[in-house]
Amino acid sequence: MSLLKLTAAMESLSAKLAFRQQHGSAVAAAASPAEALVDHAEPRYDIDENIGFIGAGQMGEAMIRGFLESGVSHPSRLSASVRSSARATALSRLGVTRVFQDAVKSGGAAALAASARVIFLGVKPQGLPEVLAALAPHVGPQHLVVSIAAGVRLATLEAGLGAGVRVARVMPNTPMLVGQGASAYALGSAAGERDAALVHALLSGVGMALHVDERCMDAVTGVSGSGPAYAYMMIEAMADGGVQAGLPRATALALAAKTVAGAAAMVLGEGADGALDLTHPGVLKDRVGSPGGTTIAAIAELENSGVRGAFMRAVRAAAERSAAMG
Ligand SMILES: NC(=O)C1=CN([C@@H]2O[C@H](COP(=O)(O)OP(=O)(O)OC[C@H]3O[C@@H](n4cnc5c(N)ncnc54)[C@H](O)[C@@H]3O)[C@@H](O)[C@H]2O)C=CC1
Numbered sequence: 310m311s312l313l314k315l316t317a318a319m320e321s322l323s324a325k326l327a328f329r330q331q332h333g334s335a336v337a338a339a340a341s342p343a344e345a346l347v348d349h350a351e352p353r354y355d356i357d358e359n360i361g362f363i364g365a366g367q368m369g370e371a372m373i374r375g376f377l378e379s380g381v382s383h384p385s386r387l388s389a390s391v392r393s394s395a396r397a398t399a400l401s402r403l404g405v406t407r408v409f410q411d412a413v414k415s416g417g418a419a420a421l422a423a424s425a426r427v428i429f430l431g432v433k434p435q436g437l438p439e440v441l442a443a444l445a446p447h448v449g450p451q452h453l454v455v456s457i458a459a460g461v462r463l464a465t466l467e468a469g470l471g472a473g474v475r476v477a478r479v480m481p482n483t484p485m486l487v488g489q490g491a492s493a494y495a496l497g498s499a500a501g502e503r504d505a506a507l508v509h510a511l512l513s514g515v516g517m518a519l520h521v522d523e524r525c526m527d528a529v530t531g532v533s534g535s536g537p538a539y540a541y542m543m544i545e546a547m548a549d550g551g552v553q554a555g556l557p558r559a560t561a562l563a564l565a566a567k568t569v570a571g572a573a574a575m576v577l578g579e580g581a582d583g584a585l586d587l588t589h590p591g592v593l594k595d596r597v598g599s600p601g602g603t604t605i606a607a608i609a610e611l612e613n614s615g616v617r618g619a620f621m622r623a624v625r626a627a628a629e630r631s632a633a634m635g
């Protein structure tokens with residue numbers, strides 16, 4: 310893909326994202342009323358590259374589904390190396406038919422490297438060394454290898470694949486499945502501007518993508534990689550409170566989830582140039598509470614329970630665990 314085409318693709322993605330953020334629609338099934346009328350018989354996708362996955366579990370499948378549903382890629386452009394027939398069946402239901410066997414034991418790494426120019430490594434960090442060893446003989450100058458493994462450093466990827474191989478380290482999160490991911494990425498020493506643009510275009514097609522220095526990646530893991538789990542706990546707990554106060558479960562859960570999503574959308578404003586325009590959550594919080602009212606009564610309970618400190622310690626624990634895994 311030429312740099313010009315990539316830039317155009319990125320602009321188109323930004324426009325789509327702006328639309329989705331504005332309209333709260335996560336997935337591009339009907340990115341605009343006009344697009345909803347388009348006949349999709351022809352393949353229609355934004356990133357004109359063959360993309361492969363070694364490991365398509367929770368996160369790998371969320372990325373694949375996100376790429377497909379947001380129109381970043383097309384099933385004909387995707388391939389994967391998987392361990393189980395259940396995974397292969399799940400992918401074929403998505404239209405991904407180039408599915409190879411285990412990357413380590415059954416030659417899947419060679420087949421995948423032959424079929425894809427961008428190779429995502431979606432296995433657990435503990436399984437990564439043997440995947441790198443299996444993949445190393447098959448990667449060349451045409452490849453960009455992107456690891457999503459928590460804690461695993463760029464230097465480890467470069468040492469495992471060989472000097473000169475272009476690598477990137479990405480920390481995605483599962484809301485990518487619905488086009489609402491929050492990802493950060495860092496680039497290896499051999500990766501260039503085109504690689505950065507490609508990684509950025511892929512990730513920003515399924516949410517927000519930020520380029521960070523590698524030393525930030527463990528902290529990123531603590532905030533956004535593991536973060537959806539904290540948000541789910543919060544939503545579950547708020548819903549439990551609603552049930553305790555007399556609401557039906559489904560009503561409480563829907564209200565809690567939408568409240569968290571809406572509050573997050575108000576922090577994540579967007580400037581005229583499409584850049585993020587963040588609003589401090591403290592300012593927004595103060596607008597909710599009336600003197601002597603309900604909100605401040607609730608906030609006093611949260612402060613008494615040490616919720617802020619608990620969240621800070623949780624993020625720090627995840628970041629430290631990520632650093633230790635590396
Ligand atoms: N789950 C999450 O929310 C996030 C996970 N990650 C990272 O993503 C990676 C995967 O995590 P999950 O998807 O949660 O784990 P998972 O266990 O659901 O998926 C890993 C997949 O890799 C497959 N696999 C393992 N060895 C293989 C081989 N040799 N050949 C082919 N396939 C192989 C497994 O069968 C499994 O389906 C981890 O490194 C994790 O740190 C990063 C951000 C978020």
Ligand SMILES: O=C(O)[C@@H]1CCC=N1
Nearest residue numbers: 458459530534535536
């Ligand atoms: O729990 C984990 O280790 C992975 C990495 C970030 C989210 N899940």
